[in-house]
Amino acid sequence: MPSGGPEIEQLIQLLARLPGLGPRSARRAVLHLIKRKDQLMVPLSAALDRAVVAVKSCEVCGNVDTISPCSICADPRRGESGILIVVEDVADLWALERAGVGQVRYHVLGGVLSPLDGVGPDDLNLEGLIGRAGDYGEVVLAMNATVEGQTTAHYITDRLGGTNLRVTRLAHGVPVGGELDYLDEGTLSQALRARTEI
Amino acid sequence: MPSGGPEIEQLIQLLARLPGLGPRSARRAVLHLIKRKDQLMVPLSAALDRAVVAVKSCEVCGNVDTISPCSICADPRRGESGILIVVEDVADLWALERAGVGQVRYHVLGGVLSPLDGVGPDDLNLEGLIGRAGDYGEVVLAMNATVEGQTTAHYITDRLGGTNLRVTRLAHGVPVGGELDYLDEGTLSQALRARTEI
Numbered sequence: 505m506p507s508g509g510p511e512i513e514q515l516i517q518l519l520a521r522l523p524g525l526g527p528r529s530a531r532r533a534v535l536h537l538i539k540r541k542d543q544l545m546v547p548l549s550a551a552l553d554r555a556v557v558a559v560k561s562c563e564v565c566g567n568v569d570t571i572s573p574c575s576i577c578a579d580p581r582r583g584e585s586g587i588l589i590v591v592e593d594v595a596d597l598w599a600l601e602r603a604g605v606g607q608v609r610y611h612v613l614g615g616v617l618s619p620l621d622g623v624g625p626d627d628l629n630l631e632g633l634i635g636r637a638g639d640y641g642e643v644v645l646a647m648n649a650t651v652e653g654q655t656t657a658h659y660i661t662d663r664l665g666g667t668n669l670r671v672t673r674l675a676h677g678v679p680v681g682g683e684l685d686y687l688d689e690g691t692l693s694q695a696l697r698a699r700t701e702i
Numbered sequence: 703m704p705s706g707g708p709e710i711e712q713l714i715q716l717l718a719r720l721p722g723l724g725p726r727s728a729r730r731a732v733l734h735l736i737k738r739k740d741q742l743m744v745p746l747s748a749a750l751d752r753a754v755v756a757v758k759s760c761e762v763c764g765n766v767d768t769i770s771p772c773s774i775c776a777d778p779r780r781g782e783s784g785i786l787i788v789v790e791d792v793a794d795l796w797a798l799e800r801a802g803v804g805q806v807r808y809h810v811l812g813g814v815l816s817p818l819d820g821v822g823p824d825d826l827n828l829e830g831l832i833g834r835a836g837d838y839g840e841v842v843l844a845m846n847a848t849v850e851g852q853t854t855a856h857y858i859t860d861r862l863g864g865t866n867l868r869v870t871r872l873a874h875g876v877p878v879g880g881e882l883d884y885l886d887e888g889t890l891s892q893a894l895r896a897r898t899e900i
Binding site: 511512514515518522525529532533535536537538541544547549555558559567568569594598 | 706707708710712713717719721722731732733735736739742743745747751752753756757766767768769773791792793796
């Protein structure tokens with residue numbers, strides 16, 4: 505055990521469980537914190553304390569926020585477009601918000617269907633989606649372009665079938681700034697099939 | 703601004719200041735924390751609170767610990783070898799402890815001499831070293847093999863000159879597991895000059 509006492513050792517072990525940090529980088533992070541006690545360690549400790557108390561999951565959409573319904577669900581302008589975007593995870597919601605997709609609402613599934621991992625429909629926030637989808641004119645299935653993501657999208661499309669809802673998915677194609685030479689064949693052939701007039 | 707409220711945003715910004723984490727990985731880390739509130743976020747918050755209170759810098763050697771003098775300085779067996787290892791940083795002390803270098807004591811300089819960055823002898827924990835070096839039979843200068851590290855080692859050697867102290871440095875050579883083909887010429891020529899009998 506490295507010296508430093510159990511308090512430091514425990515901090516290292518907890519930080520090492522964060523994604524992107526391993527035991528070595530957690531040690532560096534803890535030393536960084538200790539050296540910047542007043543500027544970083546104390547504020548981080550206080551911010552974590554506040555977040556533990558304040559952060560909750562939105563009862564409507566599954567987003568994380570300090571209020572429930574979350575600020576997006578509580579904003580009436582967000583409902584006017586009639587667009588509900590279904591995402592796997594809160595990280596995807598944040599990514600779409602950063603992209604500035606406009607006045608839309610979201611629904612966070614909390615995962616994807618994955619029989620191999622034992623994740624079935626009951627493990628996802630699907631009933632909530634079925635219940636509220638009728639309030640919107642269009643449901644955009646923005647799952648990841650993985651097998652599980654697309655399986656989940658098909659399942660939701662089936663469940664929403666027979667209603668007047670418009671169900672759409674994100675376009676596949678060449679990423680902005682991407683080079684054709686580095687793209688996989690599936691993306692390239694999808695991009696060609698979905699070509700548009702200039 | 704991504705949704706989530708100021709508490710979440712502030713937590714992301716503070717975590718992004720840790721080495722090894724940027725804005726993107728800090729967001730992932732915060733979501734990871736929020737999803738594992740009871741298993742990870744609450745314990746991490748408590749561990750940080752405890753560390754803020756408990757962690758201090760050892761008044762003798764500059765190590766970080768929850769007691770001062772630190773557990774290494776307070777351990778009488780550590781003094782019996784008569785070996786004092788001088789390191790730049792607490793991270794180097796931890797690395798040597800992990801390597802199991804034995805019953806030695808340390809002295810943490812808290813940096814290296816670097817005129818370009820405005821770091822002079824007064825900015826380092828040098829007087830403490832001069833004061834306690836006489837209590838040991840040998841001082842090992844374990845600075846990094848950089849220009850600044852070696853300059854600092856020369857400076858300390860000069861300052862300790864005229865005493866009966868044995869002043870040594872770490873051996874240079876081929877890293878264990880290293881391949882000659884990938885080593886720089888300086889290391890290789892040092893390794894050849896310092897060759898030993900098998």
